[in-house]
Amino acid sequence: MRFEKFLLDNYIATKAGQEVYRFFHELPGLIEKGDKKGKVVQFVNSLLSQPYAEGYFTVEGIDKSSGSEDYTYKRNADSIFENFEIYAHDIIQWAMQSWECTYRELQSDVPYMSLYFFYKVPEYAFPYLYPVHFYIMQEILDEFQIYMPPIPGSSQHKERCYYYIELCRTLYEFRMKYLLTPEELCVFLYGFGKKFVADKITNSLPTPNKAWITGASEGDSIDTLPYITPDSIEMWMGTKNMRAGDVFFIYERAPSKKIQHVMRAVSEFYDDPFEYYSGKIWLSQAQKIPAITFEELKGNAIMSQNGLIRAHMQGVGRGPNLHAKEYEALLDVLRAKGFDTTKLPQLMSHSLPTQLEINNEQDVEQHLLEPFLAQLGVKDKHITRQMPLRMGRGIRYYPDYVINAGTVRGEEHGAFVWEAKYRIADNAHMLEALYQAKSYALRLSANGLGLASYEGIWLSLAKDKFAPEKVEHFSWQALANADTFAHVSDLLKKVFGKL
Numbered sequence: 001m002r003f004e005k006f007l008l009d010n011y012i013a014t015k016a017g018q019e020v021y022r023f024f025h026e027l028p029g030l031i032e033k034g035d036k037k038g039k040v041v042q043f044v045n046s047l048l049s050q051p052y053a054e055g056y057f058t059v060e061g062i063d064k065s066s067g068s069e070d071y072t073y074k075r076n077a078d079s080i081f082e083n084f085e086i087y088a089h090d091i092i093q094w095a096m097q098s099w100e101c102t103y104r105e106l107q108s109d110v111p112y113m114s115l116y117f118f119y120k121v122p123e124y125a126f127p128y129l130y131p132v133h134f135y136i137m138q139e140i141l142d143e144f145q146i147y148m149p150p151i152p153g154s155s156q157h158k159e160r161c162y163y164y165i166e167l168c169r170t171l172y173e174f175r176m177k178y179l180l181t182p183e184e185l186c187v188f189l190y191g192f193g194k195k196f197v198a199d200k201i202t203n204s205l206p207t208p209n210k211a212w213i214t215g216a217s218e219g220d221s222i223d224t225l226p227y228i229t230p231d232s233i234e235m236w237m238g239t240k241n242m243r244a245g246d247v248f249f250i251y252e253r254a255p256s257k258k259i260q261h262v263m264r265a266v267s268e269f270y271d272d273p274f275e276y277y278s279g280k281i282w283l284s285q286a287q288k289i290p291a292i293t294f295e296e297l298k299g300n301a302i303m304s305q306n307g308l309i310r311a312h313m314q315g316v317g318r319g320p321n322l323h324a325k326e327y328e329a330l331l332d333v334l335r336a337k338g339f340d341t342t343k344l345p346q347l348m349s350h351s352l353p354t355q356l357e358i359n360n361e362q363d364v365e366q367h368l369l370e371p372f373l374a375q376l377g378v379k380d381k382h383i384t385r386q387m388p389l390r391m392g393r394g395i396r397y398y399p400d401y402v403i404n405a406g407t408v409r410g411e412e413h414g415a416f417v418w419e420a421k422y423r424i425a426d427n428a429h430m431l432e433a434l435y436q437a438k439s440y441a442l443r444l445s446a447n448g449l450g451l452a453s454y455e456g457i458w459l460s461l462a463k464d465k466f467a468p469e470k471v472e473h474f475s476w477q478a479l480a481n482a483d484t485f486a487h488v489s490d491l492l493k494k495v496f497g498k499l
Contacts, residue, residue, distance in 0.1 A: 001196070003144045003188075005178050011192040012184070020191035024183045027127065031119045040115075044129045047190055049201045050233055050282070052132045081172055084124040088117060088165050103157035110164045110274040117168075122182040125168050129190055132235060132280065134272040135200050137167075140193040142498070146174050151273050160273045200267045201233060201282050202244065206377065207348040208264070210486050211247040211327040213308060215316035218254035225250065225261055228286045237317045238269040238281030241490050243377075247345060248283055249292075249330065251316050257294040262287045262344060287344070290337035292330070302329035324482035347482035348489075350375055358454045361422045365400065368476065369420055369452040376489055377499050378403060384414070391443055399440040404497045414444040415497035424453040431468060434458070438466045447495035459488070461495060 011017040023043055030039060044053035095113065096106060110128060117125035130136045141148045149166040152159035175185045214236060216225060224234065236248070242265055250261040263283040272280050294313065297303045306326055308316060322330070324347055331341045350372050358364060373383065384405035386398040389412060401418035419437040424430050430451070437449040441462065449466065451458040456475035464470035478484050493499070 001143060001145075003146075003174075003178065005180070008180075008184065008188055008192050011195075012187055017187060017191055020187045021183055024127075024186040024190075027115075027186075028119055028122070031115060044131070047129060047136070047194065048131070048133050049199055050132075050235070052235075081124060081169060084121055084168070085165055087121070088125070088168070089162070091116070092161055103161050104276060106161050107157060107274050107278075108276050110161065114164060117164075118182075124172050126171050126182070126185060126189065128164065128167070128274070132272060132275060134274065135270040136194065136197055137189070138270075139197040139200075140189060141170070143196045144193065146170060151271055154271070154278050160278075163273050200270070201284075202266055203284065205245040205264055205266065205285075206243075207375075208245045208247045208345050209243045209348050209489055210241070210321040211249070211330075211347060212242065212321050213249045213251050213259070213316060215313070216250050216252045221252040221254065221256070225252065228261065230285055230287070232286055233266060233282055233284045234263075236281055236283050237277050238279045240269050240271075240279070241321065242269040242281050243489075243493075244268050245345075246321075247327070247347075249322075251294075251313060253313065253316065257313070258291045259297075260289055260291040262289055264345075289334055290339050292333055296333065300329055300333065302326055321486070327482075347486075348375060349482045349485045350476065350479040358422075361420050364422060364452055364454060365420045368454075369401070369418060369457075372452075372457070372479070373401075373418075375485075376492060376496075378496065379499070382496075382499055387412070387414070389440065389443060391439065397440065399437070399444075402440075402444065402446075404499075405444070412444055414446050416492070416495055417441045417444065417446050417449040419449070419451050421451065421453045424451060424455050424458070430458060430471070430473075434460060434466070434468060434471065441466065447497070448492075450492075457488075459491065 012021055023039070027040070035041075041053040045051035091113070092106070095101075095109070096103070099106075099109075101109075111131045114125065114128040118127040128137075138148060140146075147170050149163065149170060152163055171185060171189075174180075175182070180188065228234070244265050244267055246265040248263045248265065249259045250263060251257075251259050264285040265281050266284040267280075267282040269279060269281050272278050294309075297306075297309050302325055303309055306322070307320060308314075327347060331344065334341050334344075358367065382404055384402045384407065386400065387402045387405055387407065389397045389399060391397055399414075399417050400420050402414035402416070403418070404415040406413040417437055417440045419433055419440075421429070421433050424433060433451050433453075434449075437451060438460070440446075441449040446462060448459065448461040450460075456473060456478070458471050458473050460466045460468075460471045474484060474488055479488065
């Protein structure tokens with residue numbers, strides 16, 4: 001949605017808005033005089049799905065005279081903001097030397113350092129108050145169409161430290177555009193804007209797409225897992241193909257080498273640039289299971305062939321997912337130990353409904369393609385059906401389905417195009433349908449296209465220039481295999497865009 005300042009003004013006039021405004025108006029004073037009542041920690045925890053402010057925000061520890069001289073100098077800067085960038089770079093370098101830390105270690109100090117910057121130069125800096133919840137910041141900027149600087153790669157630790165400065169620039173430009181005060185910007189980020197963000201953590205879980213073995217440290221094994229309950233929600237290291245609903249077997253690396261807990265992902269994976277371990281996912285719904293030792297894994301005919309097992313669990317923190325047959329092998333081990341495996345979910349696959357009759361293109365859409373998209377997590381709000389599209393001499397065409405479409409006339413775009421046909425019985429029919437869908441995809445600058453028919457789906461990507469020889473075909477029967485479905489799901493979610 002488009003930001004409208006009068007809506008923010010209306011929010012600030014409410015009791016809730018006044019409380020948020022008052023907090024940020026008083027924040028410099030809390031930093032100056034001390035926060036003996038812990039107001040900063042309390043406020044930050046009120047913003048988060050899970051309270052993680054402890055350890056990030058101890059304002060008494062801020063050295064208000066640290067670093068280079070006060071922000072009063074310029075060094076051949078081309079703009080006022082560039083003068084702040086020079087200052088911020090100097091402070092980061094000072095922190096590196098004074099704290100004797102690496103850039104990677106400094107990443108997780110960004111929330112703490114942001115208070116210092118806001119205290120010194122609130123005109124250009126902002127307090128970053130979403131520790132371990134960076135996705136909230138992403139969602140707010142995305143919702144209000146504010147430019148989000150690309151997050152540097154996971155190994156670019158220096159750039160990730162400086163990424164805070166990039167965010168400062170984005171928000172400074174936004175503040176100047178709408179003539180907001182520093183306090184009003186903060187109210188936007190931590191009051192008004194947050195109202196439009198859905199909680200990423202959910203207990204309403206889909207059928208799992210994949211299963212994983214992930215590692216627990218010795219500290220986790222001693223301090224966390226013995227006390228975990230089905231309602232506990234724990235932050236864990238994640239990798240980009242992990243999805244909400246996925247099943248996680250928790251392998252305790254020390255002091256004993258075994259699996260004795262299963263959990264479910266209650267969030268999608270996300271990248272947090274201000275964390276030492278940047279890839280995050282939240283796990284919950286823990287179940288205690290009979291212990292499966294590493295020796296048992298190594299001795300199992302199927303699990304012994306798993307690359308992770310063969311590598312003696314090296315890389316288990318973000319290891320590869322389990323294939324469907326490996327998941328079943330672990331369930332067999334648990335059954336042999338007397339565990340009721342019906343308490344654990346089956347992996348997702350796409351199977352044809354029983355007694356299904358496909359007689360025309362409409363049946364393909366309603367009974368095959370639409371249920372398939374729903375299983376991928378594509379909601380109706382992400383789908384535009386029969387999208388009007390002018391192509392050449394004003395002639396109108398209507399792509400069957402466009403994912404994440406923009407329909408402003410003259411600026412039409414979409415992330416993915418689907419065309420449904422009753423039958424695509426041979427290569428000639430496939431090519432005919434491909435070229436039709438390709439014309440729509442090019443017109444919409446789409447990332448890819450899909451064809452759906454009684455015979456299955458065909459996928460073609462823009463990065464492959466929609467080349468016929470690069471098209472992948474999957475029958476509906478093949479998609480009933482959990483591994484195949486997981487492969488297709490990963491491929492499509494990369495090109496569908498935000499769902």
